[in-house]
Amino acid sequence: MTLRKKVVLGLYVLFLLVPIYWLLNMSFKSNTEILGGLSMWPHSFTLANYKVIFTDPSWYEGYLNSLYYVTLNTLISLAVALPAAYAFSRYRFLGDKHLFFWLLTNRMAPPAVFLLPFFQLYSSIGLFDTHIAVALAHCLFNVPLAVWILEGFMSGVPKEIDETAYIDGYSFPKFFVKIFVPLIGSGIGVTAFFCFMFSWVELLLARTLTSVNAKPIAAVMTRTVSASGIDWGVLAAAGVLTILPGMLVIWFVRNHVAKGFALGRV
């Protein structure tokens, strides 16, 4: 690697990390220190901001709610997308191209368009303010994406494997679970990662479809703004805690993430 490349990359990584460092830095300061003047690192190091979050149920339940509907969404998306992606990668059937394109158009639909209809739809079937409502709503953009990524990975598996298995007397479900799914294990991991990611970062729908019981952490964070001003320390601590789950899941897929970002197409 030449020096120039290193410098460019170094500067970019610095640009990415400095704002995050600043958030981390603030989360360990008291509000008096934050507002008292600029300091590059916390002079009076404190965990009080984190303590507020971990001792108040309305705070930490926000995290649990978010994790709950994100997991639910990932499971639903994978369960329905796996057979569908197999169908798209192996068979031609009536209207397959139109169906695939229609699925993708849902990825292009602005969530703002669906706010009101979703609210009414889920209210009318009694699912408003439940985790499953948010999980289902997020399927709108996660299922098409999951089908897309999985189809890319599945097309990389030679068709001869299917045929050999059938000749060996495997039934379709047995072949699918015992042979095919392990073969595209990394693809499934990457897909799960993407479903997790897009469901975790989305706020607009999650906030609209919940009020108390399933309120996501992102919506709880608005509590830091009160009449007496913004509680910067707690806001920063809550922000830092929302970054952690993402970093945890990316660790598991680190070797496949580049291929996954190309949606299995490279």
Place this chain on the structure above:
Amino acid sequence: MKVQNNKAWWLVLPVFLLVAFSAIVPMMTVVNYSVQDIFDHSTRYFVGVDWYKQVLQDTRLHDSLLRQFIFSGCVLLIEIPLGIAIALCMPTKGRMASLVLIVMAIPLLIPWNVVGTIWQIFGRADIGLMGWTLNKLGIAYNYASDTGDAWVTVLIMDVWHWTSLVALLCYSGLRAIPDVYYQAARIDRASAWAVFRHIQLPKLKSVLLIAVMLRFMDSFMIYTEPFVLTGGGPGNATTFLSQTLTQMAIGQFDLGPAAAFSLVYFLIILLVSWLFYTAMTHNDKTR
């Protein structure tokens, strides 16, 4: 080589039903609203295309649409070249490679409102590093009151947030180029630029298509980040389409116009995505 088999529909059916439930039903509701004037449950009138006419003549929407196109255009013009450049600089092997990958993915995994919060803090003159430094350097920077500063901040925030996606896509595209291509180029004594122009760029085409489409769609739907950072201000300077739509639908409860606007909005995204797709795959067909 794919087998014709209509039974495959059974495998697709769960996806079809699920997406139909969360896409077709709400979409029909939107269509329904867009042609009626609704007062309450029993009082509603069919108004035909009146809402569409009203929406297409609304100057507030025109301004918002123009801002949206300028924003998406800037986003693509900055992030695509920058993303390619970064991808070319990324290490290909070893511990450093995974470390760089993980660090670059971090901004993508942060909830969008937290992205807004990070930059809201970072840009403030009193408690934020960037705002403070700029003001110390004698630049009167304030994203909350100056239109130009607000735009620059929203753009930098988006570059910070999403350039990694373009870079990671291109990186995986570059990794897929077989080594023989580079060996051949070395024998021909091709310059670095020639290697890029004739080997790397053509091979990147398919991933660049994905990158351009994803970045266009997502920047065109942007809502949360500028909402948290500037609240659409100063004035309406950074109010993009999604925010205008939410104001209309939830804030003023103008269901008819909001629904008509929703459909126009969706159609614009579909149309532009289709144009990008056709333009970028055009050369393949003529060859």
